[in-house]
Amino acid sequence: MNQHTVSIAWLLLCFLNTCISATDIPTCITGDVSINSGSVGTSSAPNGREWVGDVKPKLPSFLQLKGSSTTSTAIHKLISADPVPHDTARISLSQFSYAFLLNPGQKIIRLHFNPSPYRGFRGLRDLFTVEAGPFTLLSNFSASLTADVLGLKSFAKEFCLNIRENEQLILTFSPVTSPSRGSTYAFINGIEIISVPAGLSYFDGRDTGIQVVGQKSVVHVDHNTALEIVHRLSIKPNPVLSAGDFDGVFPTWAMIKANKSRNDTWNLPVDVGFRYLTRLHFSEVGLKIAGNSDVVFKVLINEIIAQTNIDITKESVENSIPRYMDYMVMMRGHKREGKRDILISLLSYDELIDGRGLLAGIEVFKLSNPDNSLASPNPLPPQLDSPSWIIQILLSVLGRTNEMTTFAVTMLALVNIIVHKLREIWEACSSEEKNKPSARAERLCLRFSLAEIRLATRNFSDALFIGRGGFGKVYKGLIDKGQTTVAVKRLKSNSRQGAHEFLTEIENFLNSDMLM
Incomplete structure (x- = not known):
């Protein structure tokens, strides 16, 4: 094999290796x-x-x-x-x-x-x-x-x-x-x-940032931030946000109805402990109507004025995409607190158009924290009587290893309380069972209320006092409309043992030959 043939073979081998590598x-x-x-x-x-x-x-x-x-x-x-x-x-x-x-x-x-x-x-x-x-x-x-x-x-x-x-x-x-x-x-x-799409950028790309509602500070939503889309709402009767240029990006928007009044408020639950980018989309139909009149309205978020005296006709609508405005909301608190509502209100001062015609949709985005996290605890059910709420709380607690000690102490305290309550119930039931007469005594003995006993003894009158027993005074009483005379023993107060021994005496008497 000459040198020329070897060179061609080597070139073919290199080409084949390149092709194979390219496929990988x-x-x-x-x-x-x-x-x-x-x-x-x-x-x-x-x-x-x-x-x-x-x-x-x-x-x-x-x-x-x-x-x-x-x-x-x-x-x-x-x-x-x-x-x-x-x-x-x-x-x-x-x-x-x-x-x-x-x-x-x-x-x-x-x-x-x-x-x-x-x-x-x-x-x-x-x-x-x-x-x-x-x-x-x-x-x-x-x-x-x-x-x-x-x-x-x-x-x-x-x-x-x-x-x-x-x-x-x-x-x-x-x-x-x-x-x-x-x-x-x-x-x-x-x-x-x-x-x-470029027209819907969620990262401001500006040096000014987005001002926080109710504060002078601003937040920059740059490429070092991740977002979670929490709410995406299309306000009837504005179907523009679920069709056209939004297909593929947002295949479905949750449809909500606005109030019939000119002042509309939407309550949107979000997790606490995060910042939220709130974007309001305005409808093209509303913009056209507003273009013929100086529409002035007010935006309130969490009952704080976010913007007022806005002339939305100053900026044109590009590529048939409704113009939007961004606001930043801080929902302070610990993540364990669960959810709170962001309140979004739009107040219109114009007779020609109200909030329903002007506003087309609302988007709410959660911003990642400085630790690059968007995670929140698993949601709790709306009612704590749901069978799964205990499991969710346990999973939420177990998800954090640094709180295992607190969880263990809590569980031990809970078990201790349950055991204590069960013991009290058992002792009460045991005491009632001990002081309860037998079935035969219940058949042969009549029961009287305290009011009936007081009436029979004239409220334990001294005139009816006939003697003193081992556990209290004995009075003469009249029952059956005064036809029957009985002896009534008034036990000493707090004499549980006396009551038990007295019932034992009655039991022995009922079982004796005197009743045969």
């Missing part, structure tokens, strides 16, 4: 992503969206699976939810993750959960943490408890964050492990990743 490099996806976890191939949802399975070796080139996990199918088929992506799940007793290679920009991450029993995991409980890169989205999270509180069989959690150039989005699912909890698992049914 993940391909960056520029469109939206819909992953049907635990399924094979491509599936179509009833709304026409195509979902891609995550089962190897047919993984899409932009996706990598890491860690140990398996696939499973829900035991109970859902009737109210779409089978895609709720019938199958990726599930594990240990940590696993998805790694996506995406084009840069703002992304909405929608996580779908169907907390049904799964084959191979029946009898275990779901309790896990979800992380997206440096951000903690959910911590000590139970999808089953959340679904019970919401009254749903399946639900989705939505988040928003920014993806930088050549940056992978890594979603990590980690079961909460502890000897006191037993085996727990993490699971996911579906993952959607949707690019946010």
